[in-house]
Amino acid sequence: MPRLLRHALFILVPLIAALAIAPAVYGNHLLLFNLIVFMTLAQGINIVYGFTGYLPFGYVGFFGAGAYGFSLAVMHLHASPFAALALGALAALLLGLGLTPLFRLSGAYFAIASLAAALAVLQIVSNPALEHITNGPYGVSLSGVFDPSLAYAVALAILAGTVLLVIWLRNARFGLALQAIREDAISAGMAGINVVRGRVIAWLLAALIAGLTGGVYAWYISVFYPETVFSGEVTVFAIVFALFGGTATILGPILGVAILYGIYNAIGISTPQYFQLVYGLLIMGLVLFLPNGLVSLLRRRGVDVP
Amino acid sequence: MLIYTLLAGLLFGLYFSLMGLGLNLMFGVMRIVNLAHGDFLMLGAFLAFWLFNLFALNPIPGVAVAFALFLLAGLPLYYLLVPRLLAARDPEMLSFILFFGFSQVIEAVATIAFGTSERSIPGGSMARAAAAVASLLDLAYRPGPIAFLGQSFPVAWLAAGIVSALAVLLIYVYLYRTRLGYLTRAVMASREEAISTGIDVHRVSAIAFGIGIALAAVAGVFVPFMLGSITPAMGVDVTITSFAVIVIGSLGNPLGTVLGGILYGVSYMFMQSYYSSWANLLPYLLLIAVLLVRPSGLLGRQVRRA
């Protein structure tokens, strides 16, 4: 059996099946939905950071663009949820295209610039001067299209597509080319790889994933503020989840979200500062002692982690 | 109005230079990105607040206390975090994540210790300090705003501007007129060559790390007069602003920070005066624009990836 098929059968199918059945046996649907959202976003980070080495510290910008694209389409164009989702994805893609010049920058500069870009979009969306368009800082309410069970199913489909994409990257030569770019862009050029094109494709795929996820998030919760969908925490969680599990793998980000999001809910959100403390310490410990994630523990024992 | 805006911009510009100076020194010497920079600044602000309220210590002598305490705290912190980081394969990127975690820890601990209420120091304290200085220098001064070129400014702005200018001057003297500063510049030019010529790179870096944090704390002392009230959550915005300043000047070149700070300060004041509703957008747009047009900063060398 080819590796791609094997990975699809033994990782993707059980994951999606479990998350499809879960609402019937577990009452906290919002938690399950957020689990799906973060699994998708962590895989999006995986595509950019794991495969090309660029850390998009403003990744939430695409999520927010998707959420607001969706909302504006519903509010002003009275679009159906699916059409609105497409427009949300388009908004994220356009933002991604607009930011492609940032790839001229190296590591930290890129991360800072992408963060600044996300914050700039937040400042624009939440500006009281644009209240007649975006409703400014007062947020949006989309009760007209509220349909959480359909939104849940769509979110699951987006996750399935995203995981499938990562499975493909892990097994196809394009994924290998992206990793080559990450390792050494100059050498990648000498391997005949079009470095700029590779980076841009990975970037736009990640933007598309976050845009779709943001759109379906807006649909599911239907009432939110600008700070909700542009929260820096979204980026940070997605990055930490992906790193904790291990990037450039299929399983790493999935494991990372499953374990850390579990801890998150165990600690509880009632005392955010203790939660923040534990998280901060976790991130520091991760960088200092386990920079290649959980899967590196298995790798050291000779296990080939997909 | 125009002259007022220019002069106020200049004073704030000097202060913004101080804000970015430590961050830039750290990046220049260690190539690490201190995302907790704003949180050290916040801690410096709290130190000044408690010194004032518990010991009635005026913020001006508080500057010296803050500098000494944070310099001392920085040395062990360096040995705890940085050598391990520099041994990793991609220190720049990992430092980004590590110090993000650290900033979360600081913010959480500060929230647990101080609560979330907003603190400030009365502006009259600055006027008293100014009066004391004036009587020492035998100048005629009555407590109150200071008039200059027909404009009147809060005395705290002037104090912040003067302390900032002094700090920049002292860093210049340190880097260009002392033996340790000479070694520091050698490490900035090339870490590898500095190691191979037998310079104790860790000692030089640890001191630079301490100075970097201490400068942040000094800037923190002026927070209540320049940026508004002190809260544990203020760090993120300060970090972003500091980055905008040093990227405009040039990353890794501490003295380029002054140019960046003044440009930033003047444009900030112009935005406040003429387009106040969009003023918050400024740091992000300026940051992105400078990165795209001249990613090495206005005074910098090549930083783009090949």
Next chain:
Amino acid sequence: MFPESPLLAIDGLVKRFGGFRALDGLSFYLREGEILGVVGPNGSGKTTCINVISGLHAPDGGSVTFAGRAIGGLKSHQLVRLGINRTFQVPRPFMSLTVRENVAVAEAYGGKPQERVDIGALLASLELAPLAGRRAEELNSAQQKMLDLARALATSPRLVLIDELAAGLNPAELERVAARLKEIARSGVALLVVEHLMGFIQEITDRVIVLNAGKEIFEGVMDDAIRDKRVVEVFLGAEDEG
């Protein structure tokens, strides 16, 4: 001065870094299947010359013609697909990929569709076959240099620019590498070899050029080069400084 349609023709090439002219009107040519040695003291422009031909730096003046086509300013991946490749003085494999993946990705992206390269045989010919499943970062420096060469050869090149392959090899390894390079050249691939080891250059090259300060000061066979007054001066002068 140039022969009829050489594979590579460099004419009046200039490359500046700030005010410094790393290449200052350099001209030379290379025929198919020829091994050209490039020697000169440190800083004479050898590596810069390779960097310009392989697309890492755009030239500031002069022309680079490859197989009759002006190629100055093209990107690396475009040059690779035209048939130019290189190795690096400090080897730059994809460290976290396996040896086989390193070569396979180059074959997939830089190779010619009608001319598949047998990766197993290629690795075997450079003594890398036993390491095929290892990550590149586990290899020693000499093995990484061979991996650089394997990656270059995987793209079916017509010209390979070799930047100090021999440094750090023992005499037995040197002999095998020399034999292998001659074999590659016999198959019609042109090689430009930058090297400090004069014995190695003498053994493998048909012709050498000597560079100093970005200019060519000698062209001919190695035996004549070591008797040339200007060449001797340049090398002795360099040794005084070093």
